[in-house]
Amino acid sequence: MSGGAGGARPAVAVLASRSLRLGPDSPAARFIRRFEPYFREVLRPELHLLEGTYRSLLRCGLLHDYEPVVRVPPGGEGGLVALSDRVVSGLPDGRRLDAV
Secondary structure, three states: OOOOHHHOOOEEEEOOOHHHOOOOOOHHHHHHHHHHHHHHHHHOOEEEEEHHHHHHHHHOOOOOOOOOEEEEOOHHHOHHHHHHHHHHHOOOOOOOOOEO
8 A cells, every 4th residue: 555655644536426325325325434433543544535425425424524535526527537547647646546
């Protein structure tokens, strides 16, 4: 993981299609709910989230005060392309995404 070298935090991308992020019992909400304590207390990753995914999680009461969030434009506005570029080319600061 890129988070190990030089003390930089890991970078994790989270995205979900509309059908997988609708409501508090959606697969995306269940995933974040299950791993949010680990993210907050252990890994503390920088989360790269598509705008729609981020807003859906906020509506479910998740990640509301989690600071290391990088919001990516909605998928329909080029967010998927931007996130794909981060997977292939890396982040602007030269780090790589550690997980998607």
